[in-house]
Protein backbone atom coordinates (compact mmCIF):
# COMPACT_ATOMS: atom_id res chain seq x y z
CA UNK A 1 0.00 0.00 0.00
CA UNK A 2 2.82 2.36 0.90
CA UNK A 3 4.58 1.45 -2.34
CA UNK A 4 1.39 2.15 -4.27
CA UNK A 5 1.24 5.66 -2.82
CA UNK A 6 4.91 6.22 -3.62
CA UNK A 7 4.31 4.89 -7.14
CA UNK A 8 1.45 7.34 -7.70
CA UNK A 9 3.56 10.23 -6.37
CA UNK A 10 6.32 9.13 -8.72
CA UNK A 11 3.95 9.19 -11.69
CA UNK A 12 2.71 12.67 -10.81
CA UNK A 13 6.30 13.91 -10.44
CA UNK A 14 6.88 13.12 -14.11
CA UNK A 15 4.85 16.12 -15.15
CA UNK A 16 6.61 18.76 -13.09
CA UNK A 17 9.31 21.20 -14.09
CA UNK A 18 9.91 19.91 -17.57
CA UNK A 19 12.65 20.72 -20.03
CA UNK A 20 11.97 22.03 -23.50
CA UNK A 21 9.54 20.15 -25.70
CA UNK A 22 12.23 19.60 -28.31
CA UNK A 23 14.43 17.79 -25.82
CA UNK A 24 11.57 15.47 -24.99
CA UNK A 25 10.77 14.72 -28.61
CA UNK A 26 14.37 13.71 -29.23
CA UNK A 27 14.58 11.57 -26.10
CA UNK A 28 11.25 9.92 -26.90
CA UNK A 29 12.35 9.03 -30.43
CA UNK A 30 15.53 7.49 -29.01
CA UNK A 31 13.46 5.42 -26.62
CA UNK A 32 11.13 4.29 -29.41
CA UNK A 33 14.12 2.98 -31.32
CA UNK A 34 15.48 1.24 -28.28
CA UNK A 35 12.17 -0.33 -27.33
CA UNK A 36 11.60 -1.53 -30.88
CA UNK A 37 15.08 -2.95 -31.40
CA UNK A 38 15.04 -4.58 -27.99
CA UNK A 39 11.92 -6.58 -28.48
CA UNK A 40 10.97 -6.93 -32.14
CA UNK A 41 12.82 -10.15 -32.94
CA UNK A 42 11.70 -12.10 -29.92
CA UNK A 43 8.12 -10.87 -30.15
CA UNK A 44 8.00 -11.72 -33.84
CA UNK A 45 9.42 -15.19 -33.38
CA UNK A 46 7.16 -16.06 -30.46
CA UNK A 47 4.05 -14.80 -32.26
CA UNK A 48 4.81 -16.74 -35.40
CA UNK A 49 5.21 -19.97 -33.47
CA UNK A 50 2.27 -19.44 -31.17
CA UNK A 51 0.04 -18.84 -34.19
CA UNK A 52 1.34 -21.99 -35.85
CA UNK A 53 1.03 -24.14 -32.77
CA UNK A 54 -2.48 -22.85 -31.97
CA UNK A 55 -3.55 -23.87 -35.46
CA UNK A 56 -2.15 -27.37 -35.14
CA UNK A 57 -3.60 -27.89 -31.67
CA UNK A 58 -7.02 -26.54 -32.51
CA UNK A 59 -7.17 -28.75 -35.57
CA UNK A 60 -6.03 -31.72 -33.50
CA UNK A 61 -8.84 -31.14 -31.02
CA UNK A 62 -11.53 -30.85 -33.70
CA UNK A 63 -12.62 -34.44 -34.01
CA UNK A 64 -16.35 -33.81 -34.31
CA UNK A 65 -17.27 -34.14 -38.03
CA UNK A 66 -20.19 -31.72 -37.57
CA UNK A 67 -17.84 -28.79 -36.94
CA UNK A 68 -16.36 -27.42 -40.15
CA UNK A 69 -12.57 -27.16 -40.51
CA UNK A 70 -12.84 -23.42 -41.01
CA UNK A 71 -13.49 -23.04 -37.28
CA UNK A 72 -9.73 -23.43 -36.82
CA UNK A 73 -9.17 -20.05 -38.51
CA UNK A 74 -11.84 -18.45 -36.37
CA UNK A 75 -10.41 -19.82 -33.15
CA UNK A 76 -6.87 -18.78 -33.99
CA UNK A 77 -8.05 -15.31 -34.99
CA UNK A 78 -10.01 -14.65 -31.82
CA UNK A 79 -7.41 -16.22 -29.59
CA UNK A 80 -4.72 -14.08 -31.20
CA UNK A 81 -6.55 -10.79 -31.13
CA UNK A 82 -8.10 -11.12 -27.72
CA UNK A 83 -5.32 -12.69 -25.74
CA UNK A 84 -2.17 -13.88 -27.46
CA UNK A 85 -1.12 -10.71 -29.21
CA UNK A 86 -1.72 -8.19 -26.43
CA UNK A 87 -1.16 -10.29 -23.31
CA UNK A 88 1.50 -12.85 -24.18
CA UNK A 89 3.45 -10.12 -25.94
CA UNK A 90 3.15 -8.03 -22.77
CA UNK A 91 4.74 -10.80 -20.72
CA UNK A 92 7.62 -11.08 -23.18
CA UNK A 93 7.85 -7.31 -23.29
CA UNK A 94 8.06 -7.11 -19.50
CA UNK A 95 10.93 -9.59 -19.60
CA UNK A 96 12.87 -7.81 -22.31
CA UNK A 97 12.07 -4.11 -22.12
CA UNK A 98 10.91 -3.90 -18.49
CA UNK A 99 14.07 -5.48 -17.14
CA UNK A 100 16.25 -3.31 -19.34
CA UNK A 101 14.46 -0.13 -18.22
CA UNK A 102 14.85 -1.09 -14.55
CA UNK A 103 18.49 -2.10 -15.05
CA UNK A 104 19.29 1.09 -16.91
CA UNK A 105 17.70 3.41 -14.33
CA UNK A 106 19.05 1.34 -11.43
CA UNK A 107 22.59 1.65 -12.76
CA UNK A 108 22.14 5.37 -13.27
CA UNK A 109 20.92 5.66 -9.69
CA UNK A 110 23.75 3.76 -8.00
CA UNK A 111 26.45 5.43 -10.10
CA UNK A 112 25.02 8.84 -9.09
CA UNK A 113 24.11 9.77 -12.67
CA UNK A 114 20.59 10.61 -11.47
CA UNK A 115 22.04 12.79 -8.70
CA UNK A 116 24.18 14.51 -11.32
CA UNK A 117 21.04 15.41 -13.30
CA UNK A 118 19.31 16.69 -10.16
CA UNK A 119 22.26 18.90 -9.25
CA UNK A 120 22.04 20.48 -12.69
CA UNK A 121 18.49 21.49 -11.80
CA UNK A 122 16.85 18.91 -14.05
CA UNK A 123 13.78 17.01 -12.88
CA UNK A 124 15.46 13.64 -13.33
CA UNK A 125 12.33 11.52 -13.09
CA UNK A 126 10.59 13.48 -15.79
CA UNK A 127 13.71 13.74 -17.93
CA UNK A 128 14.54 10.04 -17.80
CA UNK A 129 11.21 8.33 -17.30
CA UNK A 130 8.64 10.30 -19.28
CA UNK A 131 10.33 9.52 -22.65
CA UNK A 132 10.46 5.84 -21.73
CA UNK A 133 6.75 5.75 -20.94
CA UNK A 134 5.70 7.77 -23.97
CA UNK A 135 8.03 5.74 -26.19
CA UNK A 136 6.48 2.54 -24.91
CA UNK A 137 2.94 3.87 -25.36
CA UNK A 138 3.79 4.53 -29.01
CA UNK A 139 5.72 1.36 -29.73
CA UNK A 140 3.89 -1.29 -27.76
CA UNK A 141 0.56 -1.11 -29.67
CA UNK A 142 2.56 -1.33 -32.90
CA UNK A 143 4.31 -4.42 -31.59
CA UNK A 144 0.96 -5.93 -30.67
CA UNK A 145 -0.35 -5.32 -34.17
CA UNK A 146 2.77 -6.91 -35.59
CA UNK A 147 2.42 -9.84 -33.17
CA UNK A 148 -1.20 -10.34 -34.24
CA UNK A 149 -0.39 -10.29 -37.92
CA UNK A 150 2.54 -12.65 -37.48
CA UNK A 151 0.54 -15.08 -35.32
CA UNK A 152 -2.18 -15.30 -37.95
CA UNK A 153 0.48 -15.67 -40.59
CA UNK A 154 2.08 -18.43 -38.50
CA UNK A 155 -1.27 -20.15 -38.45
CA UNK A 156 -1.46 -19.89 -42.20
CA UNK A 157 1.99 -21.46 -42.56
CA UNK A 158 0.96 -24.30 -40.27
CA UNK A 159 -2.20 -24.83 -42.32
CA UNK A 160 -0.25 -24.84 -45.56
CA UNK A 161 2.63 -27.03 -44.52
CA UNK A 162 1.16 -28.96 -41.58
CA UNK A 163 -1.67 -30.27 -43.69
CA UNK A 164 -4.20 -30.30 -40.84
CA UNK A 165 -6.56 -27.83 -42.45
CA UNK A 166 -6.72 -26.40 -45.97
CA UNK A 167 -5.65 -22.81 -46.42
CA UNK A 168 -9.00 -22.03 -48.00
CA UNK A 169 -10.78 -23.22 -44.86
CA UNK A 170 -8.33 -21.29 -42.70
CA UNK A 171 -9.02 -18.04 -44.58
CA UNK A 172 -12.74 -18.64 -44.50
CA UNK A 173 -12.48 -19.06 -40.73
CA UNK A 174 -10.54 -15.84 -40.39
CA UNK A 175 -13.41 -13.92 -41.98
CA UNK A 176 -16.24 -15.70 -40.19
CA UNK A 177 -18.33 -13.69 -37.67
CA UNK A 178 -15.67 -10.99 -37.33
CA UNK A 179 -16.34 -8.54 -34.53
CA UNK A 180 -14.34 -5.35 -34.96
CA UNK A 181 -14.56 -4.53 -31.30
CA UNK A 182 -12.03 -7.28 -30.54
CA UNK A 183 -9.38 -5.21 -32.32
CA UNK A 184 -10.23 -2.07 -30.36
CA UNK A 185 -10.18 -4.15 -27.22
CA UNK A 186 -6.70 -5.45 -28.06
CA UNK A 187 -5.46 -1.91 -28.65
CA UNK A 188 -6.95 -0.67 -25.39
CA UNK A 189 -5.23 -3.53 -23.64
CA UNK A 190 -1.94 -2.80 -25.31
CA UNK A 191 -1.99 0.83 -24.19
CA UNK A 192 -2.76 -0.20 -20.61
CA UNK A 193 -0.10 -2.93 -20.58
CA UNK A 194 2.51 -0.69 -22.18
CA UNK A 195 1.91 1.92 -19.51
CA UNK A 196 2.02 -0.63 -16.70
CA UNK A 197 5.27 -2.26 -17.83
CA UNK A 198 7.14 0.97 -18.51
CA UNK A 199 5.97 2.84 -15.42
CA UNK A 200 6.41 -0.07 -13.00
CA UNK A 201 9.86 -0.91 -14.35
CA UNK A 202 10.89 2.73 -14.22
CA UNK A 203 9.69 2.99 -10.65
CA UNK A 204 11.64 -0.11 -9.60
CA UNK A 205 14.81 1.10 -11.30
CA UNK A 206 14.54 4.71 -10.21
CA UNK A 207 14.39 3.90 -6.50
CA UNK A 208 17.17 1.32 -6.45
CA UNK A 209 19.45 1.60 -3.41
CA UNK A 210 22.80 -0.06 -2.93
CA UNK A 211 25.01 -1.65 -5.56
CA UNK A 212 25.17 -3.95 -8.56
CA UNK A 213 23.37 -6.72 -6.69
CA UNK A 214 20.40 -4.46 -5.98
CA UNK A 215 20.23 -3.40 -9.64
CA UNK A 216 19.80 -7.06 -10.58
CA UNK A 217 17.13 -7.47 -7.95
CA UNK A 218 15.32 -4.36 -9.17
CA UNK A 219 15.25 -5.81 -12.71
CA UNK A 220 13.81 -9.09 -11.51
CA UNK A 221 11.26 -7.34 -9.35
CA UNK A 222 10.28 -5.11 -12.27
CA UNK A 223 9.47 -8.18 -14.37
CA UNK A 224 7.59 -9.97 -11.60
CA UNK A 225 5.46 -7.00 -10.58
CA UNK A 226 4.80 -6.04 -14.21
CA UNK A 227 3.58 -9.56 -15.01
CA UNK A 228 1.27 -9.62 -12.01
CA UNK A 229 -0.10 -6.18 -12.93
CA UNK A 230 -0.63 -7.30 -16.55
CA UNK A 231 -2.55 -10.44 -15.61
CA UNK A 232 -4.62 -8.62 -13.02
CA UNK A 233 -5.56 -5.75 -15.32
CA UNK A 234 -6.19 -8.23 -18.15
CA UNK A 235 -8.86 -9.79 -15.99
CA UNK A 236 -10.36 -6.46 -14.99
CA UNK A 237 -10.44 -5.16 -18.56
CA UNK A 238 -12.10 -8.34 -19.81
CA UNK A 239 -14.66 -8.03 -17.04
CA UNK A 240 -15.32 -4.36 -17.76
CA UNK A 241 -15.35 -4.38 -21.55
CA UNK A 242 -16.36 -7.86 -22.66
CA UNK A 243 -18.81 -9.12 -20.08
CA UNK A 244 -22.21 -7.52 -20.46
CA UNK B 245 30.39 32.35 -0.36
CA UNK B 246 28.33 29.52 1.03
CA UNK B 247 27.05 29.67 4.58
CA UNK B 248 25.77 26.63 6.40
CA UNK B 249 23.86 27.41 9.59
CA UNK B 250 22.93 24.86 12.25
CA UNK B 251 22.53 22.03 9.80
CA UNK B 252 20.92 18.90 11.23
CA UNK B 253 20.33 15.71 9.29
CA UNK B 254 19.32 12.28 10.50
CA UNK B 255 18.25 9.05 8.85
CA UNK B 256 15.53 7.29 10.83
CA UNK B 257 16.88 7.68 14.37
CA UNK B 258 20.53 8.02 13.45
CA UNK B 259 21.83 11.60 13.59
CA UNK B 260 24.47 11.98 10.89
CA UNK B 261 24.98 15.74 11.05
CA UNK B 262 24.37 17.54 14.33
CA UNK B 263 24.20 21.32 14.36
CA UNK B 264 26.91 22.07 11.80
CA UNK B 265 27.69 25.71 11.02
CA UNK B 266 30.41 26.69 8.59
CA UNK B 267 31.36 29.32 6.00
CA UNK B 268 33.00 28.43 2.70
CA UNK B 269 34.65 31.41 1.11
CA UNK B 270 34.92 32.39 -2.51
CA UNK B 271 38.21 31.84 -4.34
CA UNK B 272 39.40 29.38 -1.72
CA UNK B 273 39.62 25.60 -1.73
CA UNK B 274 37.52 24.56 1.24
CA UNK B 275 37.95 20.99 2.45
CA UNK B 276 35.67 18.78 4.48
CA UNK B 277 37.67 15.97 6.03
CA UNK B 278 36.77 13.07 8.30
CA UNK B 279 36.86 9.32 8.62
CA UNK B 280 34.83 7.05 6.38
CA UNK B 281 31.18 7.14 7.41
CA UNK B 282 31.53 10.42 9.28
CA UNK B 283 28.92 12.08 7.07
CA UNK B 284 31.02 14.02 4.55
CA UNK B 285 29.05 12.92 1.50
CA UNK B 286 25.77 13.46 3.34
CA UNK B 287 26.85 16.99 4.20
CA UNK B 288 27.71 17.75 0.57
CA UNK B 289 24.42 16.30 -0.62
CA UNK B 290 22.52 18.45 1.87
CA UNK B 291 24.31 21.55 0.66
CA UNK B 292 23.48 20.92 -3.01
CA UNK B 293 19.91 19.90 -2.20
CA UNK B 294 20.04 16.17 -2.94
CA UNK B 295 18.95 15.59 0.66
CA UNK B 296 16.58 17.78 2.61
CA UNK B 297 18.02 18.82 5.99
CA UNK B 298 15.89 18.25 9.10
CA UNK B 299 16.67 21.82 10.11
CA UNK B 300 19.14 24.60 9.46
CA UNK B 301 19.84 27.05 6.66
CA UNK B 302 22.06 27.09 3.62
CA UNK B 303 22.86 30.42 2.00
CA UNK B 304 24.42 30.81 -1.44
CA UNK B 305 25.84 34.34 -1.42
CA UNK B 306 23.04 35.34 0.90
CA UNK B 307 20.31 33.52 -1.02
CA UNK B 308 18.34 31.10 1.13
CA UNK B 309 18.50 27.78 -0.70
CA UNK B 310 16.41 25.51 1.53
CA UNK B 311 13.26 27.65 1.57
CA UNK B 312 13.75 29.07 -1.90
CA UNK B 313 10.92 29.10 -4.37
CA UNK B 314 11.31 26.45 -7.06
CA UNK B 315 12.52 28.94 -9.68
CA UNK B 316 15.22 30.41 -7.45
CA UNK B 317 16.26 26.92 -6.43
CA UNK B 318 16.66 25.95 -10.07
CA UNK B 319 18.59 29.18 -10.72
CA UNK B 320 21.01 28.41 -7.91
CA UNK B 321 21.37 24.81 -9.00
CA UNK B 322 22.31 25.94 -12.44
CA UNK B 323 25.26 27.79 -10.93
CA UNK B 324 26.46 24.61 -9.23
CA UNK B 325 28.97 22.16 -10.68
CA UNK B 326 29.54 18.89 -8.94
CA UNK B 327 32.06 16.11 -9.28
CA UNK B 328 30.73 12.89 -7.81
CA UNK B 329 32.68 10.26 -5.94
CA UNK B 330 32.56 7.88 -8.90
CA UNK B 331 32.58 10.49 -11.67
CA UNK B 332 28.90 9.90 -12.51
CA UNK B 333 29.44 10.37 -16.23
CA UNK B 334 26.44 9.50 -18.37
CA UNK B 335 27.50 6.14 -19.71
CA UNK B 336 25.40 6.31 -22.86
CA UNK B 337 27.15 9.48 -24.03
CA UNK B 338 30.65 10.20 -25.33
CA UNK B 339 33.10 12.33 -23.38
CA UNK B 340 32.25 15.31 -25.55
CA UNK B 341 28.49 14.84 -25.13
CA UNK B 342 28.94 14.49 -21.38
CA UNK B 343 30.79 17.78 -21.08
CA UNK B 344 28.43 19.52 -23.49
CA UNK B 345 25.35 18.26 -21.67
CA UNK B 346 24.97 21.11 -19.14
CA UNK B 347 25.26 23.60 -22.01
CA UNK B 348 22.61 21.74 -24.03
CA UNK B 349 20.21 21.76 -21.13
CA UNK B 350 20.93 25.05 -19.42
CA UNK B 351 21.89 27.47 -22.19
CA UNK B 352 20.80 28.58 -25.62
CA UNK B 353 24.35 28.81 -26.98
CA UNK B 354 24.84 28.03 -30.66
CA UNK B 355 26.31 24.60 -31.30
CA UNK B 356 29.69 25.86 -32.43
CA UNK B 357 30.19 28.01 -29.36
CA UNK B 358 29.27 25.04 -27.19
CA UNK B 359 31.87 22.86 -28.86
CA UNK B 360 34.50 25.56 -28.43
CA UNK B 361 33.67 25.79 -24.77
CA UNK B 362 33.76 21.99 -24.41
CA UNK B 363 37.16 21.76 -26.06
CA UNK B 364 38.44 24.59 -23.91
CA UNK B 365 37.35 22.79 -20.74
CA UNK B 366 38.72 19.44 -21.88
CA UNK B 367 42.00 21.13 -22.61
CA UNK B 368 41.88 22.75 -19.18
CA UNK B 369 41.78 19.29 -17.58
CA UNK B 370 44.48 18.12 -20.00
CA UNK B 371 42.26 15.80 -21.98
CA UNK B 372 42.60 16.46 -25.66
CA UNK B 373 41.65 13.90 -28.30
CA UNK B 374 39.29 11.93 -26.11
CA UNK B 375 36.15 13.67 -27.37
CA UNK B 376 34.62 10.70 -29.13
CA UNK B 377 35.42 8.04 -26.55
CA UNK B 378 32.86 6.50 -24.23
CA UNK B 379 33.30 6.78 -20.43
CA UNK B 380 33.80 3.01 -20.21
CA UNK B 381 36.79 3.27 -22.53
CA UNK B 382 38.84 5.70 -20.44
CA UNK B 383 40.65 5.26 -17.12
CA UNK B 384 39.30 6.23 -13.71
CA UNK B 385 41.54 9.28 -13.49
CA UNK B 386 40.43 10.43 -16.92
CA UNK B 387 36.78 9.93 -15.92
CA UNK B 388 37.32 12.16 -12.89
CA UNK B 389 38.86 14.82 -15.11
CA UNK B 390 35.94 14.63 -17.53
CA UNK B 391 33.72 15.01 -14.47
CA UNK B 392 35.61 18.17 -13.53
CA UNK B 393 35.31 19.51 -17.08
CA UNK B 394 31.56 18.88 -16.98
CA UNK B 395 31.32 20.59 -13.58
CA UNK B 396 33.02 23.78 -14.79
CA UNK B 397 31.75 23.95 -18.37
CA UNK B 398 28.80 26.20 -17.60
CA UNK B 399 31.03 28.67 -15.71
CA UNK B 400 29.80 27.41 -12.36
CA UNK B 401 29.99 29.74 -9.38
CA UNK B 402 30.08 26.87 -6.92
CA UNK B 403 32.10 23.72 -7.34
CA UNK B 404 31.63 20.62 -5.19
CA UNK B 405 33.87 17.58 -5.36
CA UNK B 406 33.30 14.35 -3.50
CA UNK B 407 36.67 12.63 -3.11
CA UNK B 408 38.14 13.80 -6.40
CA UNK B 409 41.19 11.58 -6.02
CA UNK B 410 40.01 8.42 -4.34
CA UNK B 411 41.35 5.39 -6.15
CA UNK B 412 43.99 7.33 -8.05
CA UNK B 413 47.76 7.09 -7.94
CA UNK B 414 49.60 9.83 -5.97
CA UNK B 415 50.82 11.66 -9.05
CA UNK B 416 47.42 11.83 -10.73
CA UNK B 417 45.88 12.78 -7.36
CA UNK B 418 48.19 15.72 -6.93
CA UNK B 419 47.53 16.82 -10.51
CA UNK B 420 43.80 16.81 -9.93
CA UNK B 421 44.19 18.63 -6.62
CA UNK B 422 46.29 21.34 -8.21
CA UNK B 423 43.89 21.62 -11.10
CA UNK B 424 41.00 22.22 -8.70
CA UNK B 425 42.99 24.80 -6.75
CA UNK B 426 43.98 26.58 -9.96
CA UNK B 427 40.45 26.70 -11.31
CA UNK B 428 39.16 27.99 -7.99
CA UNK B 429 41.69 30.79 -7.90
CA UNK B 430 41.46 31.63 -11.60
CA UNK B 431 37.67 31.88 -11.83
CA UNK B 432 37.11 32.97 -8.23
CA UNK B 433 34.59 30.24 -7.50
CA UNK B 434 33.54 28.79 -4.18
CA UNK B 435 34.97 25.30 -4.07
CA UNK B 436 34.14 22.63 -1.50
CA UNK B 437 36.08 19.38 -1.61
CA UNK B 438 35.36 16.29 0.45
CA UNK B 439 38.43 14.18 1.08
CA UNK B 440 40.12 11.86 3.51
CA UNK B 441 43.47 12.12 1.79
CA UNK B 442 46.12 13.86 3.94
CA UNK B 443 48.18 14.61 0.84
CA UNK B 444 45.36 16.75 -0.53
CA UNK B 445 44.92 18.41 2.82
CA UNK B 446 48.55 19.51 2.92
CA UNK B 447 48.64 20.39 -0.77
CA UNK B 448 45.55 22.53 -1.23
CA UNK B 449 43.84 22.95 2.17
CA UNK B 450 43.19 26.67 2.52
CA UNK B 451 40.26 26.13 4.79
CA UNK B 452 39.64 22.76 6.44
CA UNK B 453 36.78 21.54 8.57
CA UNK B 454 37.01 18.25 10.41
CA UNK B 455 33.89 16.18 10.79
CA UNK B 456 33.73 13.48 13.45
CA UNK B 457 30.85 11.77 15.22
CA UNK B 458 28.37 14.02 13.43
CA UNK B 459 29.98 17.20 14.82
CA UNK B 460 32.34 19.80 13.46
CA UNK B 461 35.28 19.22 15.80
CA UNK B 462 37.82 21.60 14.29
CA UNK B 463 38.39 24.17 11.56
CA UNK B 464 41.52 25.90 10.31
CA UNK B 465 44.19 25.73 7.63
CA UNK B 466 46.90 23.27 6.64
CA UNK B 467 49.51 24.98 8.79
CA UNK B 468 47.48 24.71 11.98
CA UNK B 469 46.25 21.20 11.45
CA UNK B 470 49.43 19.67 12.86
CA UNK B 471 48.95 21.43 16.19
CA UNK B 472 45.21 21.34 16.69
CA UNK B 473 45.34 19.67 20.10
CA UNK B 474 42.17 17.80 19.18
CA UNK B 475 42.73 14.13 19.84
CA UNK B 476 40.37 12.76 17.16
CA UNK B 477 41.95 15.03 14.56
CA UNK B 478 45.48 14.02 15.57
CA UNK B 479 44.50 10.39 15.14
CA UNK B 480 43.24 11.23 11.66
CA UNK B 481 46.18 13.41 10.64
CA UNK B 482 48.90 11.15 11.99
CA UNK B 483 47.32 7.88 10.95
CA UNK B 484 50.07 7.32 8.41
CA UNK B 485 53.70 6.78 9.13
CA UNK B 486 54.94 9.55 6.91
CA UNK B 487 52.98 12.20 8.77
CA UNK B 488 54.26 10.81 12.10
CA UNK B 489 57.83 10.98 10.87
CA UNK B 490 57.25 14.51 9.68
CA UNK B 491 55.91 15.50 13.11
CA UNK B 492 58.76 13.88 15.00
CA UNK B 493 61.47 15.64 13.06
Ligand SMILES: Nc1ncnc2c1ncn2[C@@H]1O[C@H](COP(=O)(O)OP(=O)(O)OP(=O)(O)O)[C@@H](O)[C@H]1O
Pocket residue numbers: 255260278279280281282283284285286287440
Ligand atom coordinates in the same frame (compact mmCIF):
# COMPACT_ATOMS: atom_id res chain seq x y z
N1 LIG C 1 20.49 7.54 1.99
C1 LIG C 1 20.88 7.17 3.23
N2 LIG C 1 20.00 6.55 4.05
C2 LIG C 1 20.37 6.19 5.30
N3 LIG C 1 21.59 6.37 5.81
C3 LIG C 1 22.51 6.98 5.06
C4 LIG C 1 22.21 7.41 3.72
N4 LIG C 1 23.30 7.97 3.18
C5 LIG C 1 24.25 7.90 4.14
N5 LIG C 1 23.79 7.31 5.27
C6 LIG C 1 24.54 7.09 6.51
O1 LIG C 1 25.16 8.29 6.88
C7 LIG C 1 26.47 8.05 7.40
C8 LIG C 1 27.47 8.93 6.71
O2 LIG C 1 27.62 8.51 5.35
P1 LIG C 1 28.50 9.29 4.29
O3 LIG C 1 28.27 8.65 2.99
O4 LIG C 1 28.24 10.74 4.41
O5 LIG C 1 29.97 8.98 4.80
P2 LIG C 1 31.32 9.59 4.23
O6 LIG C 1 31.88 10.43 5.30
O7 LIG C 1 31.08 10.21 2.91
O8 LIG C 1 32.18 8.26 4.06
P3 LIG C 1 33.19 7.85 2.88
O9 LIG C 1 34.46 8.54 3.18
O10 LIG C 1 33.32 6.37 3.06
O11 LIG C 1 32.57 8.23 1.57
C9 LIG C 1 26.72 6.57 7.23
O12 LIG C 1 26.60 5.96 8.49
C10 LIG C 1 25.66 6.10 6.30
O13 LIG C 1 25.26 4.80 6.65
Ligand SMILES: [Mg+2]
Pocket residue numbers: 284285286329406
Ligand atom coordinates in the same frame (compact mmCIF):
# COMPACT_ATOMS: atom_id res chain seq x y z
MG1 LIG D 1 31.52 9.71 0.84
